[in-house]
Amino acid sequence: xxxxxxxxxxxxxxxxxxxxxxxxxxxxxxxxxxxxxxxxxxxxxxxxxxxxxxxxxxxxxxxxxxxxxxxxxxxxxxxxxxxxxxxxxxxxxxxxxxxxxxxxxxxxxxxxxxxxxxxxxxxxxxxxxxxxxxxxxxxxxxxxxxxxxxxxxxxxxxxxxxxxxxxxxxxxxxxxxxxxxxxxxxxxxxxxxxxxxxxxxxxxxxxxxxxxxxxxxxxxxxxxxxxxxxxxxxxxxxxxxxxxxxxxxxxxxxxxxxxxxxxxxxxxxxxxxxxxxxxxxxxxxxxxxxxxxxxxxxxxxxxxxxxxxxxxxxxxxxxxxxxxxxxxxxxxxxxxxxxxxxxxxxxxxxxxxxxxxxxxxxxxxxxxxxxxxxxxxxxxxxxxxxxxxxxxxxxxxxxxxxxxxxxxxxxxxxxxxxxxxxxxxxxxxxxxxxxxxxxxxxxxxxxxxxxxxxxxxxxxxxxxxxxxxxxxxxxxx
Amino acid sequence: xxxxxxxxxxxxxxxxxxxxxxxxxxxxxxxxxxxxxxxxxxxxxxxxxxxxxxxxxxxxxxxxxxxxxxxxxxxxxxxxxxxxxxxxxxxxxxxxxxxxxxxxxxxxxxxxxxxxxxxxxxxxxxxxxxxxxxxxxxxxxxxxxxxxxxxxxxxxxxxxxxxxxxxxxxxxxxxxxxxxxxxxxxxxxxxxxxxxxxxxxxxxxxxxxxxxxxxxxxxxxxxxxxxxxxxxxxxxxxxxxxxxxxxxxxxxxxxxxxxxxxxxxxxxxxxxxxxxxxxxxxxxxxxxxxxxxxxxxxxxxxxxxxxxxxxxxxxxxxxxxxxxxxxxxxxxxxxxxxxxxxxxxxxxxxxxxxxxxxxxxxxxxxxxxxxxxxxxxxxxxxxxxxxxxxxxxxxxxxxxxxxxxxxxxxxxxxxxxxxxxxxxxxxxxxxxxxxxxxxxxxxxxxxxxxxxxxxxxxxxxxxxxxxxxxxxxxxxx
Numbered sequence: 046x047x048x049x050x051x052x053x054x055x056x057x058x059x060x061x062x063x064x065x066x067x068x069x070x071x072x073x074x075x076x077x078x079x080x081x082x083x084x085x086x087x088x089x090x091x092x093x094x095x096x097x098x099x100x101x102x103x104x105x106x107x108x109x110x111x112x113x114x115x116x117x118x119x120x121x122x123x124x125x126x127x128x129x130x131x132x133x134x135x136x137x138x139x140x141x142x143x144x145x146x147x148x149x150x151x152x153x154x155x156x157x158x159x160x161x162x163x164x165x166x167x168x169x170x171x172x173x174x175x176x177x178x179x180x181x182x183x184x185x186x187x188x189x190x191x192x193x194x195x196x197x198x199x200x201x202x203x204x205x206x207x208x209x210x211x212x213x214x215x216x217x218x219x220x221x222x223x224x225x226x227x228x229x230x231x232x233x234x235x236x237x238x239x240x241x242x243x244x245x246x247x248x249x250x251x252x253x254x255x256x257x258x259x260x261x262x263x264x265x266x267x268x269x270x271x272x273x274x275x276x277x278x279x280x281x282x283x284x285x286x287x288x289x290x291x292x293x294x295x296x297x298x299x300x301x302x303x304x305x306x307x308x309x310x311x312x313x314x315x316x317x318x319x320x321x322x323x324x325x326x327x328x329x330x331x332x333x334x335x336x337x338x339x340x341x342x343x344x345x346x347x348x349x350x351x352x353x354x355x356x357x358x359x360x361x362x363x364x365x366x367x368x369x370x371x372x373x374x375x376x377x378x379x380x381x382x383x384x385x386x387x388x389x390x391x392x393x394x395x396x397x398x399x400x401x402x403x404x405x406x407x408x409x410x411x412x413x414x415x416x417x418x419x420x421x422x423x424x425x426x427x428x429x430x431x432x433x434x435x436x437x438x439x440x441x442x443x444x445x446x447x448x449x450x451x452x453x454x455x456x457x458x459x460x461x462x463x464x465x466x467x468x469x470x471x472x473x474x475x476x477x478x479x480x481x482x483x484x485x486x487x488x489x490x491x492x493x494x495x496x497x498x499x500x501x502x503x504x505x506x507x508x509x510x511x512x513x514x515x516x517x518x519x520x521x522x
Numbered sequence: 523x524x525x526x527x528x529x530x531x532x533x534x535x536x537x538x539x540x541x542x543x544x545x546x547x548x549x550x551x552x553x554x555x556x557x558x559x560x561x562x563x564x565x566x567x568x569x570x571x572x573x574x575x576x577x578x579x580x581x582x583x584x585x586x587x588x589x590x591x592x593x594x595x596x597x598x599x600x601x602x603x604x605x606x607x608x609x610x611x612x613x614x615x616x617x618x619x620x621x622x623x624x625x626x627x628x629x630x631x632x633x634x635x636x637x638x639x640x641x642x643x644x645x646x647x648x649x650x651x652x653x654x655x656x657x658x659x660x661x662x663x664x665x666x667x668x669x670x671x672x673x674x675x676x677x678x679x680x681x682x683x684x685x686x687x688x689x690x691x692x693x694x695x696x697x698x699x700x701x702x703x704x705x706x707x708x709x710x711x712x713x714x715x716x717x718x719x720x721x722x723x724x725x726x727x728x729x730x731x732x733x734x735x736x737x738x739x740x741x742x743x744x745x746x747x748x749x750x751x752x753x754x755x756x757x758x759x760x761x762x763x764x765x766x767x768x769x770x771x772x773x774x775x776x777x778x779x780x781x782x783x784x785x786x787x788x789x790x791x792x793x794x795x796x797x798x799x800x801x802x803x804x805x806x807x808x809x810x811x812x813x814x815x816x817x818x819x820x821x822x823x824x825x826x827x828x829x830x831x832x833x834x835x836x837x838x839x840x841x842x843x844x845x846x847x848x849x850x851x852x853x854x855x856x857x858x859x860x861x862x863x864x865x866x867x868x869x870x871x872x873x874x875x876x877x878x879x880x881x882x883x884x885x886x887x888x889x890x891x892x893x894x895x896x897x898x899x900x901x902x903x904x905x906x907x908x909x910x911x912x913x914x915x916x917x918x919x920x921x922x923x924x925x926x927x928x929x930x931x932x933x934x935x936x937x938x939x940x941x942x943x944x945x946x947x948x949x950x951x952x953x954x955x956x957x958x959x960x961x962x963x964x965x966x967x968x969x970x971x972x973x974x975x976x977x978x979x980x981x982x983x984x985x986x987x988x989x990x991x992x993x994x995x996x997x998x999x
Contacts, residue, residue: 241950303823346780
């Protein structure tokens with residue numbers, strides 16, 4: 046057993062077997078299991094973090110029994126396991142190092158059933174969000190959660206990070222969609238709680254531990270998810286708002302309007318929308334200088350009704366809310382272009398590679414004050430500092446990117462993190478909204494989590510995974 | 523330290539102090555705390571279980587600090603604690619015995635804030651659901667959960683039992699409304715996670731343990747809850763359905779209708795509706811013999827639009843679904859009378875006092891088969907056996923009452939429990955939907971929970987409450 050380090054964190058467990066020997070032993074464990082070597086992995090994309098394939102060995106069980114056999118063997122041999130799904134995670138939660146074993150859910154990719162009457166789906170962990178959406182659409186249903194990386198993100202990964210996305214303000218996050226769960230515990234035992242009903246008050250709900258558990262408590266293998274009816278009749282608009290408060294008034298108004306469902310509300314602060322438009326040659330003549338852009342989408346009983354409602358409401362709100370411009374999409378194509386401005390949030394990375402990026406939750410009433418304070422705090426570190434600010438405004442989830450080529454020196458990064466995180470917990474927000482802790486938000490976790498909460502987390506980790514075998518080095522328990 | 527027994531369960535901890543000495547010591551603990559004696563409790567209603575006040579001493583802290591002082595002192599002195607809220611629980615989850623201390627949240631009854639923009643409320647645990655609904659109504663908001671005992675049930679109690687109610691099919695259960703939580707841990711330490719945002723992916727979400735924890739992991743003291751806009755424009759109908767499948771088709775149709783929100787869908791099987799009508803002298807001439815009654819309520823952009831929609835939809839569905847009657851309420855008063863038939867579900871207790879009653883979740887597609895099997899299983903025990911069946915059909919939550927004066931002899935009760943619970947877990951349901959385990963569903967927990975789940979629950983209980991001080995004797999860990 047050797048010890049490994051990633052960014053200063055000591056990893057609890059790793060094997061001393063040679064790669065060849067490890068490969069041979071793994072290959073013998075279970076017939077329903079594929080083992081990939083360093084060579085096999087070289088041709089594959091490691092996803093959002095270059096260190097994801099560091100372990101150099103990936104096991105792909107095709108059944109929960111195979112996964113359990115692997116985990117049990119690793120437990121016996123004190124070998125650490127890094128679970129991996131679609132590798133779309135943004136905080137290094139899937140990084141692995143030599144001596145560990147990657148446990149990929151890529152062969153656990155079956156949609157087991159869709160129950161139209163109960164509006165639920167039972168899927169294996171490696172199914173992508175988009176694959177499930179397509180299967181559900183055949184029944185007039187869709188997922189009650191949606192996010193930009195839908196084509197690659199897996200349901201299991203979304204459970205493990207408690208994914209959020211664009212519908213959370215209305216439907217809640219992944220935790221609120223999960224009815225049932227099957228996992229493999231660090232002991233190798235299978236924990237099966239594949240409930241397909243929403244009402245369960247039958248003792249402690251243990252599956253909650255694995256939701257947002259970032260792979261620290263075991264491997265998610267199957268998930269029962271709530272679905273909801275599709276609402277295809279939509280209209281989309283962009284409008285100018287002086288501040289978050291104005292945008293929230295628009296949102297509140299649209300949410301209380303009978304006959305209409307608010308489907309999305311995404312805000313882009315001035316610098317984001319201006320720089321994006323400049324880079325992409327977009328026409329922003331409709332938007333007043335210094336205004337933020339709010340993208341709203343509603344559904345109604347027909348496309349015409351949705352569009353007419355949106356036109357009427359913008360006209361009605363224009364003066365009282367002093368809107369700074371507005372434009373209702375005339376076609377699906379134009380609506381898609383509005384969405385591209387929001388979803389292509391990586392537009393700046395060519396200019397500022399490895400920029401420091403954050404993902405915080407702030408109670409909506411605090412948004413304007415938070416953004417103003419953040420700007421002045423950043424300027425106090427370096428007068429040239431500024432940030433791109435955009436996000437899911439209806440639930441207070443802001444994405445922030447420091448407009449500076451990264452990576453920052455450690456002390457500068459800490460100063461920026463302090464500027465971003467300070468006061469958020471006290472205001473009722475969170476230093477990590479939907480991306481998780483992983484490797485990259487460990488300072489946030491260590492510094493901005495209450496000691497009582499950290500102690501409780503440590504206690505649970507110790508109880509479930511006393512050897513520290515599951516995804517070591519990420520959430521610093 | 524003595525040992526006590528309730529229904530054969532050994533309670534872990536109790537005090538050997540005399541009642542007078544205990545009262546004196548408790549009274550000195552903290553100024554913000556009231557201590558009630560046996561005499562003080564005699565004039566009070568013990569709620570839904572006659573054994574709730576068995577401990578004979580109740581402490582009412584007025585602040586979380588006072589509660590923490592009490593819990594810390596009890597931990598030092600190995601004295602067991604039974605948390606109590608509104609005492610509306612139906613499974614004996616608040617029963618206490620001599621030697622224990624009742625910890626009541628009745629003085630933790632402040633609504634701390636309502637945030638209209640964020641649509642959240644922060645309340646102390648002892649606030650009743652109705653008090654919160656009234657305060658929220660001033661902002662055009664309401665709770666996203668509702669249940670019949672709203673006037674007495676407390677938010678803290680609803681968190682501890684993961685309450686369900688009539689809106690769960692759409693909004694989820696209490697777990698899905700809770701954004702933040704403050705609790706006192708069995709050690710006496712305060713755990714504060716008063717998040718007011720829906721998106722949090724910042725390490726394990728430990729507050730989930732206390733939701734549905736039935737007071738076994740600590741005392742809930744403060745809660746941050748999601749609210750939602752009021753939808754006051756409603757219409758209510760009763761209609762006849764041959765079976766659950768028909769009712770589910772109606773529900774599915776109303777849920778996918780643009781411009782309309784389904785607010786409730788409650789089904790009463792034939793024997794329930796017939797006996798109720800007979801007892802109360804209600805006119806059921808509109809309902810065909812042998813049909814179940816489905817109560818549906820929708821909201822729309824006006825009262826007239828809601829009523830017209832409901833009339834139109836019933837007309838449209840009449841033939842294809844072969845409806846067995848239907849009546850749309852012509853007034854709020856008539857709608858209220860429809861609701862009384864459903865909510866006055868205790869109508870039969872005068873005839874069959876202490877009847878065995880159950881509360882199960884069944885995936886909606888299995889409802890008809892389940893009810894048919896249940897009837898034949900009951901008849902196999904005793905040919906005279908029959909049950910009242912009614913409940914929140916849209917989420918598969920059935921309430922079942924054996925039509926026989928109770929309590930049943932132990933072996934007969936076990937046979938009935940087996941008849942009610944067998945196969946439910948395998949179908950994806952739960953032996954306890956919204957009432958919890960408490961004392962009365964312990965057989966269900968012991969017999970119809972997977973060994974892996976029970977072992978995990980025991981591990982967590984041991985980690986958090988190693989002395990077994992919190993609500994001993996209820997959920998059998």
